[in-house]
Amino acid sequence: xxxxxxxxxxxxxxxxxxxxxxxxxxxxxxxxxxxxxxxxxxxxxxxxxxxxxxxxxxxxxxxxxxxxxxxxxxxxxxxxxxxxxxxxxxxxxxxxxxxxxxxxxxxxxxxxxx
Amino acid sequence: xxxxxxxxxxxxxxxxxxxxxxxxxxxxxxxxxxxxxxxxxxxxxxxxxxxxxxxxxxxxxxxxxxxxxxxxxxxxxxxxxxxxxxxxxxxxxxxxxxxxxxxxxxxxx
Numbered sequence: 001x002x003x004x005x006x007x008x009x010x011x012x013x014x015x016x017x018x019x020x021x022x023x024x025x026x027x028x029x030x031x032x033x034x035x036x037x038x039x040x041x042x043x044x045x046x047x048x049x050x051x052x053x054x055x056x057x058x059x060x061x062x063x064x065x066x067x068x069x070x071x072x073x074x075x076x077x078x079x080x081x082x083x084x085x086x087x088x089x090x091x092x093x094x095x096x097x098x099x100x101x102x103x104x105x106x107x108x109x110x111x112x113x114x
Numbered sequence: 115x116x117x118x119x120x121x122x123x124x125x126x127x128x129x130x131x132x133x134x135x136x137x138x139x140x141x142x143x144x145x146x147x148x149x150x151x152x153x154x155x156x157x158x159x160x161x162x163x164x165x166x167x168x169x170x171x172x173x174x175x176x177x178x179x180x181x182x183x184x185x186x187x188x189x190x191x192x193x194x195x196x197x198x199x200x201x202x203x204x205x206x207x208x209x210x211x212x213x214x215x216x217x218x219x220x221x222x223x
Contacts, residue, residue: 031209040122042201042215043158050209058210090157102148103211105157 001026004106006091012112013081021076021109023091031094031101032074033058034066036087037108043090049074081113115140117212118204124218131192135217137202138184147178148203149187152216158201161187192221 007022025032033048035058045058049068063085065077074093078085089109094101120137127133139147147164162169164176164185175188185204189196202214 033211035213040215042118043213045210048209056209102160102163103158105159107157 003027004091004093004104006089006106006109008109009107010110010112012114013078014114015082017081019078019081021078021089021091021111023074023076023106024072025074025091025093025104025106026072027093027095027104028071029093029095029104030071031096032068033092033103034064034074034076035090035092036060036085037090038087046076046089078111081111083113085111086113087111116214117141117206118202118214120202120214120217122215122217124220126220126222127192128222129192129194131221132188132190133192133219134186134188135200135202135219136184136186137204137214138182139202139204139206139212140183141204141206142180142183144183144204144206146205147176147185149174149176149185150201150203150213152199152201154198158213161200189219192219194221194223197221 004025034046035043037043047066049055091106092103094103149161150158151161152158168177173190177186199216201216204212
């Protein structure tokens with residue numbers, strides 16, 4: 001199993017550009033989520049999904065869209081990039097909807113918005 | 115007040131030392147608790163879950179104090195390889211997990 005994969009590893013955008021961060025998992029996990037990590041802030045939840053076709057907002061959803069058309073994939077779209085979206089983005093998955101389940105993280109995407 | 119608060123450190127300890135981290139959480143209804151480890155520029159990985167009765171995994175011991183709303187992590191006989199950031203993670207219920215900002219640990223030879 002590859003686990004959770006993310007592409008790209010690094011990206012530089014100009015303000016106003018749009019892009020999609022890809023996330024895929026091959027563990028047949030129901031729950032997937034996107035976090036951003038900024039210095040001194042910890043990981044903050046952007047959006048999450050409890051299964052194909054079901055998504056919901058996390059703590060900091062503004063400026064981001066998600067969709068979950070398959071169990072495996074959970075892309076994150078930046079609609080119009082802003083410098084405040086410069087961050088490290090992590091995708092995670094867990095086996096079920098239960099609170100106690102471990103989250104498995106991808107290696108992250110480092111995004112710089114100029 | 116942040117929902118999950120940790121001392122950011124850094125903690126600088128010599129090899130073989132015992133070090134303890136605390137983490138406080140604000141939602142008294144929180145149901146599950148974890149410690150994750152994050153190496154520099156890497157993704158977080160689960161270190162251990164924290165159970166009401168406390169639990170131990172080798173040199174690591176985790177405790178939960180619901181009355182005071184804090185969890186702790188004790189590392190005995192520190193190794194150089196323990197150098198990392200330790201993230202306190204709390205699930206207040208539902209599908210939203212709250213991460214603390216992390217405590218940095220440096221173990222020196």
